[in-house]
Amino acid sequence: MTVADIDAGPVAVASGAGQTIFRRNLARFAANRLAMASVAVVFLFVLLAIFAPWIAPHDPNETDLFRRLQPPAWQAGGEWSYLLGCDALGRDILSRIIYGSRISIFIGAAVIFVATTVGIAAGLAAGYFRGWVDVTISRLVDILLSFPYLIFAIGLMAMMGPGLVNIILALAYKEWVIPCRVVRGETLATRELEYVEAARALGASSAHIMAREILPNILSPVIVVSTIRIAHVIILEASLSFLGLGVQPPTASWGSMVADGRAFILGAWWVSTFPGLAILLLVLAINVASQGLRDAFDPRFQE
Amino acid sequence: MSQNDILLEVEDLRTVFDTSEGAVRAVDGVDVTVRRGECLGVVGESGSGKSVTFSSVMGLVRAPGRIAGGRIRFDGRDLIGLGPRDMRAIRGRDISMTMQDALTALNPALTVGEQLAEMLNAHDEDLPARGGARRRAIREKSVEMLRLVGIPSPDSRLGQYPHEFSGGMRQRIMIAIALAPGPKLLIADEPTTALDVTIQAQVLELISDIRARLGMSVVLITHDLGVVAEHCDRVMVMYAGQVVEEGATVDVIANPRHPYTRGLLASIPRLSMRGQPIRPIEGQVPNLVGLPPQCRFYSRCPERMDSCLQTVAMRPAGPGRRARCIAIAEEAVA
Amino acid sequence: MSLGKLTERLLHLVPVLLGVSVIVFLMMALTPGDPVDIMIGDQSVTPEEEQAMREDLGLDLPVHRQFLVFLGNAVQGDFGTSFYHRRPVFDVIVERLPATIELSLVALVIALMTAIPLGVLAAIRRNSILDKMATVGSLLGVSLPGFWFGILLLMLFAVHLQLLPVSGRIGFDSEIEPITHFLLIDTLLRGRPDAFWDALKHILLPAITLGLPMTAILMRVTRTSMLEVMRQDYIVFAEAKGLRRGRILFRHALKNALIPTVSVAAIETGSLLGGNMIVETVFGWPGLGRLVVESVFLRNYPLVQAAVLFYAVTYVLLNFIADLLYTTLNPRVKL
Numbered sequence: 001m002t003v004a005d006i007d008a009g010p011v012a013v014a015s016g017a018g019q020t021i022f023r024r025n026l027a028r029f030a031a032n033r034l035a036m037a038s039v040a041v042v043f044l045f046v047l048l049a050i051f052a053p054w055i056a057p058h059d060p061n062e063t064d065l066f067r068r069l070q071p072p073a074w075q076a077g078g079e080w081s082y083l084l085g086c087d088a089l090g091r092d093i094l095s096r097i098i099y100g101s102r103i104s105i106f107i108g109a110a111v112i113f114v115a116t117t118v119g120i121a122a123g124l125a126a127g128y129f130r131g132w133v134d135v136t137i138s139r140l141v142d143i144l145l146s147f148p149y150l151i152f153a154i155g156l157m158a159m160m161g162p163g164l165v166n167i168i169l170a171l172a173y174k175e176w177v178i179p180c181r182v183v184r185g186e187t188l189a190t191r192e193l194e195y196v197e198a199a200r201a202l203g204a205s206s207a208h209i210m211a212r213e214i215l216p217n218i219l220s221p222v223i224v225v226s227t228i229r230i231a232h233v234i235i236l237e238a239s240l241s242f243l244g245l246g247v248q249p250p251t252a253s254w255g256s257m258v259a260d261g262r263a264f265i266l267g268a269w270w271v272s273t274f275p276g277l278a279i280l281l282l283v284l285a286i287n288v289a290s291q292g293l294r295d296a297f298d299p300r301f302q303e
Numbered sequence: 304m305s306q307n308d309i310l311l312e313v314e315d316l317r318t319v320f321d322t323s324e325g326a327v328r329a330v331d332g333v334d335v336t337v338r339r340g341e342c343l344g345v346v347g348e349s350g351s352g353k354s355v356t357f358s359s360v361m362g363l364v365r366a367p368g369r370i371a372g373g374r375i376r377f378d379g380r381d382l383i384g385l386g387p388r389d390m391r392a393i394r395g396r397d398i399s400m401t402m403q404d405a406l407t408a409l410n411p412a413l414t415v416g417e418q419l420a421e422m423l424n425a426h427d428e429d430l431p432a433r434g435g436a437r438r439r440a441i442r443e444k445s446v447e448m449l450r451l452v453g454i455p456s457p458d459s460r461l462g463q464y465p466h467e468f469s470g471g472m473r474q475r476i477m478i479a480i481a482l483a484p485g486p487k488l489l490i491a492d493e494p495t496t497a498l499d500v501t502i503q504a505q506v507l508e509l510i511s512d513i514r515a516r517l518g519m520s521v522v523l524i525t526h527d528l529g530v531v532a533e534h535c536d537r538v539m540v541m542y543a544g545q546v547v548e549e550g551a552t553v554d555v556i557a558n559p560r561h562p563y564t565r566g567l568l569a570s571i572p573r574l575s576m577r578g579q580p581i582r583p584i585e586g587q588v589p590n591l592v593g594l595p596p597q598c599r600f601y602s603r604c605p606e607r608m609d610s611c612l613q614t615v616a617m618r619p620a621g622p623g624r625r626a627r628c629i630a631i632a633e634e635a636v637a
Numbered sequence: 638m639s640l641g642k643l644t645e646r647l648l649h650l651v652p653v654l655l656g657v658s659v660i661v662f663l664m665m666a667l668t669p670g671d672p673v674d675i676m677i678g679d680q681s682v683t684p685e686e687e688q689a690m691r692e693d694l695g696l697d698l699p700v701h702r703q704f705l706v707f708l709g710n711a712v713q714g715d716f717g718t719s720f721y722h723r724r725p726v727f728d729v730i731v732e733r734l735p736a737t738i739e740l741s742l743v744a745l746v747i748a749l750m751t752a753i754p755l756g757v758l759a760a761i762r763r764n765s766i767l768d769k770m771a772t773v774g775s776l777l778g779v780s781l782p783g784f785w786f787g788i789l790l791l792m793l794f795a796v797h798l799q800l801l802p803v804s805g806r807i808g809f810d811s812e813i814e815p816i817t818h819f820l821l822i823d824t825l826l827r828g829r830p831d832a833f834w835d836a837l838k839h840i841l842l843p844a845i846t847l848g849l850p851m852t853a854i855l856m857r858v859t860r861t862s863m864l865e866v867m868r869q870d871y872i873v874f875a876e877a878k879g880l881r882r883g884r885i886l887f888r889h890a891l892k893n894a895l896i897p898t899v900s901v902a903a904i905e906t907g908s909l910l911g912g913n914m915i916v917e918t919v920f921g922w923p924g925l926g927r928l929v930v931e932s933v934f935l936r937n938y939p940l941v942q943a944a945v946l947f948y949a950v951t952y953v954l955l956n957f958i959a960d961l962l963y964t965t966l967n968p969r970v971k972l
Contacts, residue, residue, distance in 0.1 A: 143657055154941075155664055231780070243914065361877055392879065394878065
C-alpha cells in the first residue's frame with residue numbers, strides 16, 4: 001500500500017479532522033529537506049531496479065576473462081566503459097550493482113508486503129477478539145521473538161534450500177510479528193473508542209468494523225514501522241546472500257558480490273567495496289526517510 | 304532599617320525566556336527585600352514569575368532562560384556575574400531551596416543518606432578534613448538532621464531510598480537536606496502543594512519552628528494566601544512577572560490595596576469576609592510576549608478605568624507598603 | 638527480589654522455551670523428504686548408524702510422540718550425532734562456544750566503553766558538532782552491513798596498514814595449552830604477555846565489527862535517557878544544593894540514565910549472537926557462528942537444529958537477565 005492510497009481512501013471515515021492532520025503531517029514531512037533527499041535516493045534506486053536492462057552498460061552475467069579484476073576507470077588499467085571495474089570473472093561491477101538492486105528491493109518489498117498483510121490480519125484479530133485468539137497469537141509472537149533473526153532465517157534456509165521464494169518466506173515467517181504487535185496494541189486502544197462502539201451498536205459485522213472503522217485509523221504507525229523494517233530486511237537478505245544462502249549465482253545480488261570480493265581484498269579492493277556501498281546508501285536513505293516519516297506522523301515524537 | 308538588617312536585596316530583576324514566539328518576560332522589573340530572620344511570603348498564580356524570580360536568585364535559570372538585567376545582592380555580595388564556582392559555594396551553604404514535590408526532587412536512585420551526606424560534604428566547614436573521622440561526623444550530622452525534622456529511628460533509615468518513605472516524610476527529608484549546612488536563607492517553593500491538608504500544617508510548622516531556632520530567613524513561595532497569613536511576617540503578591548503589592552502580612556490581609564490581592568483573598572474560603580460569597584478571579588494571566596504598556600491586570604480587573612492604560616509603577620500605599628495600582632495615587636491626591 | 642518471585646518469573650519462561658523447541662522441531666519435521674536422509678545429508682553413514690538414528694528419533698511414532706522424544710533428548714543435551722565430526726553434536730557445539738563467548742564479551746565491552754561516554758557527551762553538549770557527529774555516526778552504525786564493514790576494516794588495517802592479522806584467534810607461534818579456553822585469560826595465566834597481545838590483536842577487528850550496531854543503539858539510548866534525566870526535578874535540586882557539576886552528571890544523572898542503557902545492552906547482547914555468524918565468517922573466527930554456516934553447507938542438519946535451539950534459548954535467557962537488571966537497578970520498580 002502506498003501513501004497515496006491512504007490519502008484517497010478510508011482515512012476520511014474518521015471525519016474531516018483526520019484528513020487535515022494527515023495533510024499537516026505530510027506537509028511536515030515534505031518540509032524535512034534531509035528526509036526528502038533520502039526519498040529521492042530511494043526513488044532513484046527503485047528506478048534503477050525497474051529499468052536495469054536499459055540503464056546497465058553491460059550484461060551483468062557476461063564474463064570476459066581478459067577483464068578479470070580490471071580496476072575502476074580512474075585507476076591505471078581501468079576503462080571508462082567499465083566504470084567501477086570488473087570482478088574475478090570479468091563481469092562489469094556497475095551493471096551487476098544495477099541488477100542487484102532488483103533483488104534487494106524486490107525481496108525487501110515482498111517480505112514487508114507479506115509480513116504487513118499477515119501482521120495486520122493477526123494483530124487486528126488479536127486486538128479485536130481478545131480472549132483465546134489474542135492469547136494464541138501473542139504467545140506465538142513471543143516465541144518467534146525469542147529467535148535471533150539471522151539464525152532463524154539461516155535455519156529455515158538450511159531446511160528449505162535456496163531460492164527467491166524461500167528467502168522471502170524465511171524472512172516473512174518472523175517479520176510479521178513486528179506489524180502484528182503494533183496493530184494489536186493500536187487495535188486494543190481503538191476498539192473502545194466511541195465511533196467503534198457506535199458502529200457496533202448499529203449492528204456492523206466484526207469484519208466491517210475491523211476493516212472500515214479500526215484499520216484506517218491505525219495505518220500511520222504501521223506504515224512508519226514498515227518503512228523502518230524494509231531497511232532491516234534488505235540488510236538481512238544481503239547477509240544471507242553474503243553467507244551464500246541467498247539468491248544463487250550467477251544472479252547478481254549485493255551481498256553475494258561483497259562475498260565474491262573477499263578473496264581479493266589483497267589486490268582488488270573494488271570488488272567488495274562498491275556493492276557494499278550500494279547497500280549502505282540504500283539502507284541509510286531508507287533509515288533517514290523513515291525517521292523523518294516517524295517524526296512527522298507519530299504524535300509521540302512531536303513536541 | 305539598617306543596611307545590615309537586609310539579607311537579600313533584588314532590584315529591577317529581569318529574566319526572559321527566548322522562545323520562537325519572542326522573548327517571554329517571565330520576571331519583569333521585580334524588587335525583593337528579605338530581612339534577616341524574617342519570613343517573606345511570595346504569592347501568585349502559576350506563571351506569575353514567583354518561582355523564576357527565586358531561581359534567578361539562586362542562579363538556576365537554564366537556557367532558553369536568561370537574566371537580562373537587574374541586581375541581586377545577598378549578604379553584601381553581588382550575585383549576578385559571580386563565577387560558577389563562587390555561585391556553587393553560595394547555593395546550599397548560604398541559600399538553600401526546597402521544591403514542590405519531594406518525590407521528584409529527591410533522586411530515586413540514591414539513598415536518602417547519600418543525598419544528605421553529599422550536601423554536608425560539599426558545604427559543612429566544621430567537619431574533620433578527611434578520612435573515617437569525616438565520614439563518621441557526616442553520619443552523625445545526618446542522623447541529627449533527620450531527627451530535627453522528625454523522622455523516627457533516623458539511624459536505620461539513612462540507607463533507604465526516597466520511595467520507601469511516605470509523602471510527608473519525604474518532604475521532611477528534603478527540608479533536612481536543604482537545612483543541613485545551616486543556610487542563612489531558605490527558599491521554600493510550594494512546600495505543601497503536593498501534600499495532604501493535615502501533613503501540610505505539620506510541614507509548615509516544622510519550617511517555622513526551625514526558622515525560629517536557627518534564626519534564618521525564609522522565602523515561602525505559594526499560591527495560597529492562607530498559608531502566608533499563618534506563617535509569614537511580610538508578603539509580596541506577584542502578577543504576570545511583576546510585584547503588584549507588598550507589605551506586612553497583617554496589613555495586606557486586613558486592607559488589600561490592589562484589586563488582584565482583593566481577588567485572591569476573595570477566592571480563599573478561610574480568609575474571605577464572613578457572609579461574602581467566595582468568587583474566583585475570572586480570566587487568565589496574559590501572554591507575557593509583547594505586552595502593551597498598561598496595567599497587566601487590566602483585562603481581569605473589576606475596577607478598571609481608562610487611566611489604567613499606561614505604565615503603572617509601584618507606589619507607596621501606607622507605612623512599609625507599596626502597590627501597583629493607579630487608584631492609590633488618586634486616593635492620595637484626594 | 639525474593640526467591641519466590643524469581644522462581645515465578647523463571648516459570649514464565651517455560652511456555653516460551655517449550656514453544657521455541659516446538660518450532661525448532663517443526664523446522665525439521667516439516668521439511669519434505671525422509672528425515673533421516675535429510676539429517677544424514679552429504680555425510681557418510683553406515684547402515685547401522687542409519688538404523689540407530691531412526692530408532693533414536695522415534696520415527697515410527699506419530700508426530701507428537703516424535704516431538705516428545707526430541708524434547709526428552711534435547712533436555713539431556715542429546716542432539717544426535719554429527720557424522721561429519723563423528724562425534725555428538727553437543728560436544729562439537731560446546732567446543733566452539735568459548736571462542737564465540739569471548740568475542741561477544743569483548744564486543745560488549747567495546748560497545749559499552751564507547752557508547753556510554755559518547756552518549757553522555759552528546760547529551761550534555763546538545764546540538765554541538767560532537768552531538769551531530771554522534772547522531773550521524775549512530776545512523777551509520779545501524780545502516781552499515783556488518784559483513785561489508787568487516788571487510789573494509791580488514792582492507793584498511795590488515796592489508797593496507799598491516800597492523801592487525803587477517804583472520805583466526807591467535808597466531809601460530811602464540812598457541813598455548815588452554816585452561817579456560819578464553820585466550821585472553823589463558824595467555825595471561827600461562828605468563829605469555831606476547832601471546833596475550835597477539836590474541837588481542839586478533840580479536841580487535843571482529844569485536845569492533847560485531848559491536849558496531851550495538852554501539853550505535855546504546856549511544857542513542859544513553860543520549861536520550863541522559864537528556865530526559867537532566868530535565869528532572871532531582872537534577873535541579875542537586876544544582877540547588879551547590880554540588881559540583883561532575884557529581885551531578887556522574888552520580889545523580891548517569892546513575893538514572895544508565896538504567897535503560899543497561900537493560901537495552903542486555904537485550905542487544907542477544908543480537909550479538911545473530912551477528913556472530915557474519916563476523917565469524919568474515920574474520921575466520923573459529924566459533925559457533927562459523928560452525929553453523931559451515932554445517933548448513935555440509936547439510937549437517939542435526940547440528941544446525943541444535944544450534945538454532947541453543948541460540949534461541951540463550952536469547953530468551955538474556956532477555957530474562959535484562960528484565961532482572963532493570964528491576965534491580967531501578968529501586969522504584971517494586972516486585
